[in-house]
Amino acid sequence: MFFGLGKSQAQSYTEDSLQIKAYTEIKFIESVAEHITLKKVFCDYCSEFQTQKIGEEALRRADLEKYDSQNRLKNGYKKLAVYIRISKDDFASIVPETETDK
Numbered sequence: 001m002f003f004g005l006g007k008s009q010a011q012s013y014t015e016d017s018l019q020i021k022a023y024t025e026i027k028f029i030e031s032v033a034e035h036i037t038l039k040k041v042f043c044d045y046c047s048e049f050q051t052q053k054i055g056e057e058a059l060r061r062a063d064l065e066k067y068d069s070q071n072r073l074k075n076g077y078k079k080l081a082v083y084i085r086i087s088k089d090d091f092a093s094i095v096p097e098t099e100t101d102k
Contacts, residue, residue, distance in 0.1 A: 018091055020046070022058035022082045026066050028073040033066040050094045058082040
């Protein structure tokens, strides 16, 4: 049996997708999530529009994560790193509607 000679199927996603990280912060008061804030989207190659859309997706995912018991606080702020994996083709298609009409 030989290990490491063939291409791993589990790692094939890295060739045709991107992983983008975003930081969010959830404010809890009496164990209830009051507000979610986007702190930063880490993407050096994103346009301003793509950064905005990735940020909106990060906020949506943080909203879903606020119910996880590991992310809840009685009072305070919970910082959450959100990792978004997107195919390169789907990423390239994130353009303002005016650009798709050309």
